[in-house]
Amino acid sequence: MARQRSRNVTLTDVARRAGVSVATASKALNARDEVAPETRRRVLEAAEQLAFQPNVLARGLLTGRTRTIGLLTDELGGRFSIPILLGVENALANGQMSVLLCDARGDAIRRQHYIRTLLARQVDGFVVLGESNDLRPSLTRHIPVPVVYVYGESDNPDDLSVLADDEHGARLATEHLVSLGRRRIAHVTGPESYRAARDRAASARAVLAAAGLQLAGGAPLFGEWSQRWGRHAARTLLAAHPDIDAIFCGNDQIAAGVAGALREFGRQVPEDISIVGYDNWHEFAADCQPPLTTVDLNLQRLGETAVHHLFAALDGQPATGVVRQPCRLVVRDSTGPPPPRLAR
Amino acid sequence: MARQRSRNVTLTDVARRAGVSVATASKALNARDEVAPETRRRVLEAAEQLAFQPNVLARGLLTGRTRTIGLLTDELGGRFSIPILLGVENALANGQMSVLLCDARGDAIRRQHYIRTLLARQVDGFVVLGESNDLRPSLTRHIPVPVVYVYGESDNPDDLSVLADDEHGARLATEHLVSLGRRRIAHVTGPESYRAARDRAASARAVLAAAGLQLAGGAPLFGEWSQRWGRHAARTLLAAHPDIDAIFCGNDQIAAGVAGALREFGRQVPEDISIVGYDNWHEFAADCQPPLTTVDLNLQRLGETAVHHLFAALDGQPATGVVRQPCRLVVRDSTGPPPPRLAR
DNA sequence: CTGAAAGCGCTTACAG
């Protein structure tokens, strides 16, 4: 760590070693075709020998393109940001671009500061990552380069928002339970203030209605995104509706809590009561007792999709509106058909 | 999103509006004292009116400093990276620096590629974030700017590594149990191949030995970092050593699994058997039944500490060796004194 | 105190 930064090898060094001008060296390295093959060979050899790395700042100053994008997050600590971030980083790297990371921590001042900072660094575009899938105020008017919103939807329909399709995810979950022969299905989920909770609940009800069914208890149980709430809700449900045969949970934590409570009450999962979670949060879903059937939002792919749309916008092909990416049902051991004696 | 990037406001624009040369404008904005107060006022006003943001690339080209550091991670998806990342981001932002994020995904080729990319972007320094706290190969010989390793220790003692103090964390946990009057303490932890598991186990044994005790069963139970292993190990322990009165777990997932199994066996937590977890992973520890006493590694602060050391190195004050940051015991409901009838 | 000039490292017309 004590090493000094040595002077960088510059194009001038390469040119000198190859015995050409910097202009020619530049053309040779950038594979422009106005260079003699033998000259190019000499330049490439010199660059190789000197381990030349072009200074990206100088190039950016000239071209106005930095091949850098700003990733503005609201709350990186949240559960959903990381897989999306990974997808964004991966897709950008595949496109030879880099990402400057800024976490606003839900603070508007901090967010504005970061927007200025990123613009001063001449980023080519922005990805704005929401902490929930609720509508969020558009930032685009402050940003003179292309912006794509991911996970959280911009409130300006002229922006492009790339979202997980919760209607689809909840439909997959509910149809799975119905197709297994479940008929008295309850829904335990997070706070009604979350769009995710409302959308999933609405979708579940729609699927049941189409099958001539309704939610056990008549309505979703809105609460918290926690195991604790799952345990509590399961007890309440068993007391009020002892004949339920399935519980669709708004996330995997709730599902894990439900599973724990059902076990304490001696109900067998999946035979007596099947459980579906949501999120495919590995540590909760796969490590649950029993492992949970759940909905995977494909978050990493969501990040990649957002970047592909950003690339399109950088190429002059911007889109607007909402792109919804489908979900995927992951079937594990927490769902199955009712026991034969109860089959109808 | 369809907006065109408009030409940026440059220092030339500001200078023209203020009626001065760019040289004077530059000095005024950078608060150098060779400028008349009235001139400075006019320049600042012009900059304000034009919403001038200096082009950081141009400045970087000139000064050789970009105020950007590269964060090289091995596996961002891992449990520990995020809090550390947050700490790094926060400390850098406080120092008016930005972070370029690169996740090598444990791939050596990809890692080398990122090192070259970051150097081409003229980063001022690197933070290298390990995915585990095992020793890792030093990258410093490829990097001509200051490097600080965080969480994972570099195998070169000439590097600086900022680490969580697992010896301390396990000591806090074990001393807590001993001080509560627990005497038959078991240790259930992750794979022995992890340094974290070995270090914590060794520390627990040392504390017990100092108190004239030894681990229930004579040795730690190494297994996996999962609830499943926690459940399994708890059953094994109860069968072999029905009189144990505490279990120190290598992480919170194991502890949650242990808590679930003990409940099924009708053992009261914390009265009959107290449990301590490790990591203070909120979703597992605080939401456990009962909420877990656990060890918090202060990971966010670890990231901040690493950045402070990097700043020192950038200021010409590099350090070498290992910095270990203390842990913190978080006491919740899973630990308490033995019931009076059993107290001795 | 102010400004003309040089220069950071590169790319791109343009002339030869």
Next chain:
DNA sequence: CTGAAAGCGCTTACAG
């Protein structure tokens, strides 16, 4: 095909 020159936006001696 090659290279001298201009220039991206800024900062810093240096001269006045």
